[in-house]
Amino acid sequence: EAAREILERVEERSDNRLGVEAMGLLEAYGIPMPDSEIVDSPEDAREVAERIEGDVVMKIVSPDILHKSDIGGVKVGVADEEVPDAFEDLITRARNYQPDANLLGVQVQEMSDLDAGTETIVGMNRDPQFGPLMMFGLGGIFVEVLEDTTFRVAPLSEPEAREMTEEIKTAPLLRGARGRDPADVDGIVETIQRLSQLVADFPAIMEFDINPLVATPDGVDAVDIRLTVD
Ligand code: ADP
Ligand code: MG
Known part of the structure; x- marks a missing residue:
């Protein structure tokens, strides 16, 4: 049901490509994801980062930017105190890349253990x-x-x-x-x-x-x- 609602909302949009904003689909099908939230201010970003233990990953969320690292839209290993600046920097990079990009926010995500994984x-x-x-x-x-x-x-x-x-x-x-x-x-x-x-x-x-x-x-x-x- 939740998955159906997400897809119905997408069909109302003009674009048909989705990124992390479709996390609810995976959730509905029980596919595990790192803890994360999408935020729209540096303050909220910091709050989420403090709730998530350890460093975080921050990513630009936009249907116009689907290859995020290509534009410097992924920051790995961000410490809590660096989070507000990282937020501003991600927004700036996205704007520089495409001034009229539809920016849905910034995802603050728990780090996965790439060393062990x-x-x-x-x-x-x-x-x-x-x-x-x-x-x-x-x-x-x-x-x-x-x-x-x-x-x-x-x-x-x-x-x-x-x-x-x-x-x-x-x-x-x-x-x-x-x-x-x-x-x-x-x-x-x-x-x-x-x-x-x-x-x-x-x-x-x-x-x-x-x-x-x-x-x-x-x-x-x-x-x-x-x-x-x-
Ligand atoms: P994109 O594919 O749009 O560039 P990703 O979210 O896949 O963006 O991030 C790019 C790379 O950054 C990943 O392939 C991975 O190596 C690293 N990365 C992204 N998110 C995490 C995370 N939560 N924990 C550890 N590494 C990550
Ligand atoms: Mg990727």
């Missing part, structure tokens, strides 16, 4: 011939460099989703290569299945990417999302 990507592209094509691969900078991805037509059974995590070339990384603790592969498998259910329930969703889905030994975190609605 692996950045993966879980996505869907609706293929005119095959229907919803689920994708899994290594995320972050590696997704372009290694092109280590695998595809399956949704809906996916649990064994099919698990196969996806086993057949990429870098699968050993997830299983704990070089003395690292293994990532929560069950969490990845569940996320692939939940996303495949989400896109099956909403045929209007044409593309959906979780990039990165950070997989640590303790669980998974959908850190960034992007989707296109018909």
Whole structure:
């Protein structure tokens, strides 16, 4: 129900591309995300940062800026006292990039443990011939460099989703290569299945990417999302 309302609101908008403002969709489907809030003032940003323990990540939220780090719209490891300045700086960068950009605010987000975790990507592209094509691969900078991805037509059974995590070339990384603790592969498998259910329930969703889905030994975190609605 919550998911339906979110998508109905999008359909009333002129643009059809969504970013972190669609977090409610993942929430409705039980896909874990780092704690975060979208704020519209430096004071609120600081308040949220103080509530979230440790340093935070801050990101510009705008349907006109979907590749946030390309314009310097992502600040990682921000300490509480730096938060108000970081807020102003993100808004300035967005305005410089596109003066008439529709700015929805700034997301203040809990840090995921990238040292202990692996950045993966879980996505869907609706293929005119095959229907919803689920994708899994290594995320972050590696997704372009290694092109280590695998595809399956949704809906996916649990064994099919698990196969996806086993057949990429870098699968050993997830299983704990070089003395690292293994990532929560069950969490990845569940996320692939939940996303495949989400896109099956909403045929209007044409593309959906979780990039990165950070997989640590303790669980998974959908850190960034992007989707296109018909
Ligand atoms: P975009 O893809 O629009 O540039 P992301 O939200 O994916 O923006 O952020 C870019 C990169 O910053 C991520 O791939 C990740 O490496 C890092 N990052 C973003 N959010 C977090 C977070 N909560 N914890 C740790 N690293 C993060
Ligand atoms: Mg991203």
